[in-house]
Amino acid sequence: MNYETRFVPEGDMDSADAAMQRRKRTIIIAAIAAGLALVALVIALKLMDAGADQPAGSDLSQTPAVTVVIPGRQPVDRVVNATGSLAARREMPVGVVGEGGMVLRVLVEPGDWVRAGQPLAVIERSVQTQEIRALAAQIDVARADARLAQAELDRAQALVSRGFISKADVDRKTATRDAARARVNVAEAQYREALARTGRLDIRAPAAGLVLTRSVEPGQVVGSGSGILFRMAKGGELEMLAEVSEGDLAGIAPGMSASVTPVGFGRSFTGRIWQVSPVVDPKTRLGTARILLSYDKALRPGGFASARIVSGTADAPLLPESAVLSDDKGSYVYVVNARNMVERRAVQIGQVSSEGIAISGGLSGNEKVVLTAGAFLNPGQKIRPNMKKAAG
Known part of the structure; x- marks a missing residue:
């Protein structure tokens, strides 16, 4: 039997051992590096989750601090805003009752108060x-x-x-x-x-009231065809003919209070609704609410005015104007979710007053709502909420 004997020189054996040891070290180093990378990834993921649950006061230098509020719900006046003209509640046109003649004297001017039967103009006789x-x-x-x-x-x-x-x-x-x-x-x-x-022959006041207009002068010849010579407001009572939308008309009734502000006058006058139109104009879809007003020199029949009618109260979230944004899609606010990320929420605007904007739909009042800086935020952006106490 023959045996083949292989002979490896001593120097070559040393070189092979060295190469084998280098490969082993390389494999060990690579395994250690992979393990460290895996550990780092796990730690990073845990840190991200922990960051999402961190309180608002934690140190997140890269996350913007934003003021938020939980508005809750509070009583808000339901107000109907309307515009319209001022007029006499009962306007009395005064003309020639008798056969007429030449006017000798006119005894009153617009703005004068007269009693029933008082002569307004004297006719030659x-x-x-x-x-x-x-x-x-x-x-x-x-x-x-x-x-x-x-x-x-x-x-x-x-x-x-x-x-x-x-x-x-x-x-x-x-x-x-x-x-x-x-x-x-x-x-x-x-x-x-x-x-x-x-x-x-004399032109007399049919009832006590306020003279509004005069269209006759001494020397003028008047008769049954002369038309209206004076206009009077019976008892001096005035009213505003407020034009109200069809939807708002159903919510108002006689007896409700109203605040009337004439154009160009800084003071408002308190009145009450005494009649609500039973019909709606089919073209404009508006009805008329007649607001009774006491006499005041600033109230001029024929003038334009705005009215604020309080038609009741309702509970609703109340936000400052800075919290409510709008674009071509409508009005919206930013609310903060449990992960401190902002979300866009569409809302319906109710009454706007000096106290703020009432939200008639879209919010329950228990959400965290961004008060300011909403215009600089994007949906999904993480913030550090700074809670502010709700007004009210």
């Missing part, structure tokens, strides 16, 4: 005065005829028993006396009629 005198004289003539007829009747009645006059003559004289008395009554009635017609 020289012809009517002479007619009254003539009628008064006719009364005297009729009365004289009546006295004469009575005297003749008395004499006839004294002679009838003595046979000097017949019963028929007495009846005729009685009829003459009665006709004379009737003529007296006719003359007196004509006289009173003339007085009444003359009294109607």
Whole structure:
């Protein structure tokens, strides 16, 4: 049997051992490096999770600090805003009642208060005065005829028993006396009629109130076709004809209070709704709420005004204007989730007042809402929330 014997020189054996040891060291180093990398990855993931759960006061230098608030819910007035014109509650146009004539004097100016029956303008009446005198004289003539007829009747009645006059003559004289008395009554009635017609020449106030306009001057000839010479507000009562949208009209009723602000006047006037229109304009979809106002010099009929009508209260979140943003998609706020990341939330805007903006939909009031810097945030961005106490 033959055996093949391999011979390896001593120097080559040393070189092979050295190479083998180098490979082993390389493998060990690579395994250690891979293990360290795996450990580092696990630690990083844990740190990221821990960072998401860190409180707002922790040191996160790369995360912006943002003020947030939990608004809750609080009573908010339901307010209807409207615009409209001012007018007299009961406007009285005043014109010529009698036959008219030339105006001698105008006794009032716009803004004057007058009582019922007070003359507003005096009409020239020289012809009517002479007619009254003539009628008064006719009364005297009729009365004289009546006295004469009575005297003749008395004499006839004294002679009838003595046979000097017949019963028929007495009846005729009685009829003459009665006709004379009737003529007296006719003359007196004509006289009173003339007085009444003359009294109607003057333009008088039909009721107590405030003179709004005057469109007559001395020397002007007026008659039944002259139109309206004065306009008055009965009792001086004014009102605002507030134009209210169809949706808001259902929420208001007579008796509700309202605040009216005339254009160009810095003060508001308190009134109350006394009538709500039973119909809605089919073109504008608006109805009219009539707001009763007491007289004030600043309230000018025909002027424009705005009204704030309080139609009740409701509980709703209330936010400052800085917290509510808007774009082409509508109004929205940023809320902070459990991971301290901001989320966009669409909301419906309710009443806007000096206290803030009432949110009628989209928020329950228990969310953390970003108060400021919302315009510089993006959905999904992490923040450090700084809690602020809600107002109210």
